[in-house]
Amino acid sequence: MRTVPLGDTGVEVSALCLGAMYFGTHQNQAESYRLLDHYVGAGGTFIDTANIYAHWVEGGRGGESEPVLGAWMRERGSRDRLFIASKVGFEMPGVERGLRASQIEAECEKSLRRMGIDTIDLYYAHVDDRVTPMAETLEAFHRLIQAGKVRFIGASNFLAWRLEEARWLSAQNGWTNYCCIQQRHTYLRPKYGASTGAQVVANEDLLDYCRSRPITLLAYSVLLAGAYTRADRTIPHEYAGPDTDARLATLQQVAAEQNATPNQVILAWMLQHDIIPLIAASTIEQMQENLDALDLHLSDEQMQRLDRASA
Numbered sequence: 001m002r003t004v005p006l007g008d009t010g011v012e013v014s015a016l017c018l019g020a021m022y023f024g025t026h027q028n029q030a031e032s033y034r035l036l037d038h039y040v041g042a043g044g045t046f047i048d049t050a051n052i053y054a055h056w057v058e059g060g061r062g063g064e065s066e067p068v069l070g071a072w073m074r075e076r077g078s079r080d081r082l083f084i085a086s087k088v089g090f091e092m093p094g095v096e097r098g099l100r101a102s103q104i105e106a107e108c109e110k111s112l113r114r115m116g117i118d119t120i121d122l123y124y125a126h127v128d129d130r131v132t133p134m135a136e137t138l139e140a141f142h143r144l145i146q147a148g149k150v151r152f153i154g155a156s157n158f159l160a161w162r163l164e165e166a167r168w169l170s171a172q173n174g175w176t177n178y179c180c181i182q183q184r185h186t187y188l189r190p191k192y193g194a195s196t197g198a199q200v201v202a203n204e205d206l207l208d209y210c211r212s213r214p215i216t217l218l219a220y221s222v223l224l225a226g227a228y229t230r231a232d233r234t235i236p237h238e239y240a241g242p243d244t245d246a247r248l249a250t251l252q253q254v255a256a257e258q259n260a261t262p263n264q265v266i267l268a269w270m271l272q273h274d275i276i277p278l279i280a281a282s283t284i285e286q287m288q289e290n291l292d293a294l295d296l297h298l299s300d301e302q303m304q305r306l307d308r309a310s311a
Contacts, residue, residue: 007179062092
């Protein structure tokens with residue numbers, strides 16, 4: 001698997017990041033191990049989890065994903081070869097939403113214990129906190145870095161102007177800045193005014209910001225839970241905009257030209273825009289379909305058609 005730069009950290013990470021959201025809930029330990037082994041066998045090293053995964057699943061309370069990932073790392077002896085991301089900020093049973101210093105520090109300790117590791121490579125502010133002073137949040141993250149418990153920090157579900165505010169505060173105080181932003185992003189554009197709740201969509205403002213600053217965009221919900229290819233899944237209503245049909249038609253055309261699946265074209269399109277997609281899978285076949293996107297190269301003309309497709 002090829003690697004790409006992560007912001008201005010000087011570190012390179014896998015071009016496809018494996019999302020571990022449903023490890024320990026929808027996917028039991030054996031299934032999770034098979035998916036992890038397949039991803040790492042293909043050269044992948046970048047794995048993404050969070051303290052809250054996956055409390056919304058029936059029977060879940062949060063904190064299920066990290067222990068499965070930790071146990072797998074211990075059994076495989078693979079920790080030193082991996083780049084592990086986790087997150088803090090969203091609520092779950094027993095944990096309030098927010099980015100107060102005490103919350104960040106307490107949840108970091110819990111995540112470290114659940115995974116059985118000493119350091120989290122990338123620690124995200126999972127949701128923006130408009131109540132806690134941003135300086136308190138950034139200083140807390142910086143203390144974790146100084147203590148060796150975190151290497152780098154990222155943001156998720158932030159607006160571009162909030163990232164710029166964080167950048168200014170970090171520069172003024174000598175604190176570590178967010179090196180990346182993880183945001184909801186797919187090929188289809190959301191219709192105007194559509195809500196995705198606390199999941200903030202990567203809009204043109206954020207995309208332009210990331211092109212203008214040394215900050216990497218990581219995309220989640222890239223394949224809309226299979227809606228591009230599965231007959232039993234429908235395109236979410238928030239993406240039913242005026243240009244949806246045109247973009248879907250263009251996507252299908254390019255997929256046919258490349259002898260690829262629409263999912264693979266979407267992943268390749270993102271990669272060629274210097275975006276790191278998060279991938280997930282329920283089966284090895286789905287995982288391999290995602291991984292095969294790394295071998296797909298879209299021509300300049302195809303990229304332009306995909307970019308410009310509209311009603």
